[in-house]
Amino acid sequence: MARIIVVTSGKGGVGKTTTSAAIAMGLAKKGHKTAVIDFDVGLRNLDLILGCERRVVYDFVNVINGEATLNQALIKDKRCDKLFVLPASQTRDKDALTVEGVGKVLKELKKTFKYIVCDSPAGIERGAHLAMYFADDAFVVTNPEVSSVRDSDRMLGILSSKSQRAEKSETPIKEYLLLTRYNPARVKLGEMLSVDDVQDILSLHLLGVIPESQAVLNASNSGTPVILDEASDAGQSYSDIVDRYLGEDKPHRFIDEEKKGLFGRLFRS
Amino acid sequence: MSLLNYFKKSKPNTAQLAKERLQILVAHERTQRNQPSYLPELQKELMAVIKKYVQVNQDDISINYESDDEQETLELNIVLPDNV
Numbered sequence: 001m002a003r004i005i006v007v008t009s010g011k012g013g014v015g016k017t018t019t020s021a022a023i024a025m026g027l028a029k030k031g032h033k034t035a036v037i038d039f040d041v042g043l044r045n046l047d048l049i050l051g052c053e054r055r056v057v058y059d060f061v062n063v064i065n066g067e068a069t070l071n072q073a074l075i076k077d078k079r080c081d082k083l084f085v086l087p088a089s090q091t092r093d094k095d096a097l098t099v100e101g102v103g104k105v106l107k108e109l110k111k112t113f114k115y116i117v118c119d120s121p122a123g124i125e126r127g128a129h130l131a132m133y134f135a136d137d138a139f140v141v142t143n144p145e146v147s148s149v150r151d152s153d154r155m156l157g158i159l160s161s162k163s164q165r166a167e168k169s170e171t172p173i174k175e176y177l178l179l180t181r182y183n184p185a186r187v188k189l190g191e192m193l194s195v196d197d198v199q200d201i202l203s204l205h206l207l208g209v210i211p212e213s214q215a216v217l218n219a220s221n222s223g224t225p226v227i228l229d230e231a232s233d234a235g236q237s238y239s240d241i242v243d244r245y246l247g248e249d250k251p252h253r254f255i256d257e258e259k260k261g262l263f264g265r266l267f268r269s
Numbered sequence: 270m271s272l273l274n275y276f277k278k279s280k281p282n283t284a285q286l287a288k289e290r291l292q293i294l295v296a297h298e299r300t301q302r303n304q305p306s307y308l309p310e311l312q313k314e315l316m317a318v319i320k321k322y323v324q325v326n327q328d329d330i331s332i333n334y335e336s337d338d339e340q341e342t343l344e345l346n347i348v349l350p351d352n353v
Contacts, residue, residue, distance in 0.1 A: 154298070157302045190284045191284060193291075194284065197287075200288070
C-alpha cells in the first residue's frame, strides 16, 4: 500500500525542500519506488535541489490540466532509478492546483509508487493545504527557534482538522518531528532551544535531529541531495531518519556536542 | 576568541526564556483553535445588542469559551457602568 508523506512546517526557510529531496532519495535508495512532488506553484525549487532543473519539460499543473501525461512529466533521477520527480509549475495562477486535480494525480501515482513525498510550500495557503490534504504521514520540519516552533504548532492544528483524514474521521495523519539546523554547542550555552524543549512544547514523535551543517549548502550548490554525502553529519542524520521511518531502531545522533580536544577549544574561532 | 569567552561572565539563558514564552503562547493558541468558528461573529452581534440598551465599552464585555470532555461553556461577562 502506497503512503503519502507531506513535508511541512508553516515557516519558510527551515529545510522542507532539503528534507524532501533527502528522504525521497533515501527511500528510493532503499529500493522503494518513490515520487517526490513540488507543491510550491510559482516558486519551483525542488528540481534545483535534486539537480534536474534542466530536464523539466512538463509540470504538475500540466498533468492536472491534461496537457501532459504523468509519465511525460515525471523526471527519473539519474543517480537512482527508483526516484521520480514531479516539478511544480512556474505559473503565477494561484488557483492552478485544485483538490480534484491533486487527488487524481495522487491516486494514479499510488498505483505504481510505494512512497509519495509532497514538498509543501511555506505558509498556510492553498499549496500548503493541498500538499497535506491527502497525506498519511506528516514530517514537521522545525528549527529550534521561536517563530518556527510556533508555526509548526499552528501547522499541527491544521493537519488535525483540515486534512482528508480529519474530514472523513479516519485515523489521523501520523505526525513526526524533524528538528533541523540544530547546533548542540549553542544549546549547551543556553542560546538555543534543545530537542527536549521543542518536544515539550510540540509533543511530537522525534524522527531525527539534523545538525546545522555546511554539507547542506554544498549539496544544494551542486544539486545533490545531502543524503548522498554519506561522510557528512547531515547526510548521516537523514539516513538515520529514513531507517527510523522504515521501522529500524536507531539511536539518535548529533544531539550532543562533539568532544573537542584542548587545541580545538582554544583555537576555535 | 573562545579563550576570551572562557573568562567572560555567563550570559543569561535565552533558550529558557524562549521556551517559557512559547509554552504560554502555544497553550493560548491551542485553546483558541478549538473554539467554534462562529465565536467572533457571535461576540460582535452580542456586543451590538447590548450597546443598544446599555452604554458599555468594548473592554467591559468579555466572552469566554471553554470545553472539556463533558460539556462546553459559553460565558458572557458584562460590567455595567456605575451610574445605571
